Amino acid sequence: MTKVITYGTFDLLHYGHINLLNRAKALGDYLIVGVTSDDYDKIRGKINNRQSLMERVAALEALKIADEVIVEEYEGQKIDDIKKYGIDIFTVGSDWNGYFDYLKDYCKVVYLPRTQGVSSTDIRASNAKIKVGIIGEADNEHTSLQKFTKEASYVNGIEIVCSNCDIDNIAKVDDYVDLLKKVDAVYITSHPKNHYEQIKKALLEKKHVLCEAPISLNEKDFLELVSIATNNKCILMEGIKTAYTTAYKRLILLAKTGKIGDILSVDATCTSLKDVHNYTKEQLKNNWNTITEWAPLALLPIFDLLGVNYLSKRITTKLIDKENSFDSFTKIDFLYKDSTASIKVAKCAKSEGSLIITGSNGYIYVPAPWWKTDYFEIRYENPTENKRFFYQLDGEGIRYEIAVFTKAVELGKSNDVIDENISKAIALVMQDFYSKKDVYYLE
Ligand code: CTP
Numbered sequence: 027m028t029k030v031i032t033y034g035t036f037d038l039l040h041y042g043h044i045n046l047l048n049r050a051k052a053l054g055d056y057l058i059v060g061v062t063s064d065d066y067d068k069i070r071g072k073i074n075n076r077q078s079l080m081e082r083v084a085a086l087e088a089l090k091i092a093d094e095v096i097v098e099e100y101e102g103q104k105i106d107d108i109k110k111y112g113i114d115i116f117t118v119g120s121d122w123n124g125y126f127d128y129l130k131d132y133c134k135v136v137y138l139p140r141t142q143g144v145s146s147t148d149i150r151a152s153n154a155k156i157k158v159g160i161i162g163e164a165d166n167e168h169t170s171l172q173k174f175t176k177e178a179s180y181v182n183g184i185e186i187v188c189s190n191c192d193i194d195n196i197a198k199v200d201d202y203v204d205l206l207k208k209v210d211a212v213y214i215t216s217h218p219k220n221h222y223e224q225i226k227k228a229l230l231e232k233k234h235v236l237c238e239a240p241i242s243l244n245e246k247d248f249l250e251l252v253s254i255a256t257n258n259k260c261i262l263m264e265g266i267k268t269a270y271t272t273a274y275k276r277l278i279l280l281a282k283t284g285k286i287g288d289i290l291s292v293d294a295t296c297t298s299l300k301d302v303h304n305y306t307k308e309q310l311k312n313n314w315n316t317i318t319e320w321a322p323l324a325l326l327p328i329f330d331l332l333g334v335n336y337l338s339k340r341i342t343t344k345l346i347d348k349e350n351s352f353d354s355f356t357k358i359d360f361l362y363k364d365s366t367a368s369i370k371v372a373k374c375a376k377s378e379g380s381l382i383i384t385g386s387n388g389y390i391y392v393p394a395p396w397w398k399t400d401y402f403e404i405r406y407e408n409p410t411e412n413k414r415f416f417y418q419l420d421g422e423g424i425r426y427e428i429a430v431f432t433k434a435v436e437l438g439k440s441n442d443v444i445d446e447n448i449s450k451a452i453a454l455v456m457q458d459f460y461s462k463k464d465v466y467y468l469e
Pocket of ligand 1: 032033034035036037042043045046117118119120121122139140141142143144145146147148
């Protein structure tokens, strides 16, 4: 019996795939198809798949051309599979000509003609693209308009139609409404004091919204925006790029599955040293203060792991400009029934920007800057049991965030986005900071 193996992503199965599979099958008696896992595709830079691994496997199985479907999870697996399954022929389409010649040491390698004129990329691209307008200030320190535009170019299905929507140029309400008519969605990275109005107008025009956190500065506004989004069937997604990175998602899952025992404390630090003391009043008014710039990000692992029902909190802050509530340094301590948490954030102080999750059996350590990490460790009393985890991270996570947003808009639902309760809890922390609840001021 001649055994043949082939591999691919097989997203949105098309006749090019079917031709390839029939040709592969005709080379022997038994065909194994390796389907790339979602993680492996991410490592290969394929972040645009429309179908999950399970959907892609199910489609291939339903075709009944392959005798066996397996999952390809890591670089180098092909050699392992060829040995494991006793493969005689390895085959792929001619777009890979020469690339897999190194497998000739293990079996015969055949490049089959590729079907012209069709590919998953083309099919994804042929779906109407979501037109996005970017709303922000050109001199925004928080997320540059250019960075978002560049990262969006890695994502299929999205088109930036207004890449420099400097809010100063569309300050008039009419201009903004005019802009909204040209787009399907907006990415809002303007100053947080503008978020509520801008999001509300977009949602009322039935436009989807991806907004840099915090979505709003109080709970009431947040709930109102959620209700408009729900009524108008719009996606309202909070933008915290770290939330969409593989390393962050995995460390949360590992902590939740008890790898370090009971979680007793979550401590997140995010600082940057900006020349804030030399800012003019105008600059202080228009720039993100520490609490808005850093706190949503630092709060994320706390609310993800311990939930949002804390018993009490204490906000300790140092204001350098009372009029604009511009804090240079803020620390928040949370008390939960069975655990504690803290964030330390600053735009005018420096500290180790790590994330540490303390557990009864060990701890998770994410080195600085933890919010851009592709790596973390689980550490135990006995260092020989320590484990290190590495994941792919491209574009600081922004492109994954944009990919999740695009998928949510296409599907009309938002499975992977930050939980609404977490966004609400973030808005409440902002509200308490500005309304001076639980706040202690450093001299
Ligand atoms: N293939 C083919 N003819 C096509 C498209 C793909 O023969 N028109 C083959 C590839 O050469 C590969 C297999 O199908 O052996 C799976 O390819 P995959 O990368 O999943 O499909 P593409 O359509 O090329 O996907 P993408 O556009 O995302 O790269």
